[in-house]
Amino acid sequence: DTGVSQNPRHKITKRGQNVTFRCDPISEHNRLYWYRQTLGQGPEFLTYFQNEAQLEKSRLLSDRFSAERPKGSFSTLEIQRTEQGDSAMYLCASSLDASSPLHFGNGTRLTVT
């Protein structure tokens, strides 16, 4: 168990640019989640994959956000035309089944200037 890996750890970008984050889940976990966390708040659900299928996407997520999980392995989260309000920690997590806890990566901190 090598844990959930996220890259990059930090990303600074200018408003209007596109950014892409990568998540490598624990290998035997077929469930993958993306969350966003701002300072002093709990993680906010963004989207969920079971294998390669994206089964739910938060209504809070604008059309500028897209996530993929090709072949049910790693996942990418892309934000197009970034805005300052997108600045946050983006967390990836994976789990084994419905009753299992989430295993989180260390996150990607996005700063939009």
Next chain:
Amino acid sequence: AQSVAQPEDQVNVAEGNPLTVKCTYSVSGNPYLFWYVQYPNRGLQFLLKYITGDNLVKGSYGFEAEFNKSQTSFHLKKPSALVSDSALYFCAVRDRRGGFKTIFGAGTRLFVKA
């Protein structure tokens, strides 16, 4: 809709004293319940979970939590606090029927004074 409330932004306790971090939840069905801890500049770590059975659940680092169905609560407890327990604690709920979306509370900062 699922929701989690952690009524205290911060809990202060002296080292060696018992601690309680409160959590109440709202879910339409029967919940899976979780506690996570976040240390500075670290990812969230799983502490314990309630799935079924005994209402008192034991987890990592000497923590335990009590599930109370009638009060829809899942309070985190520890008999004797350590300074190293100082961190941000999150309660989370997942509806068994949906089975995937986990909703987190806003967090409670625990400060243990030596």
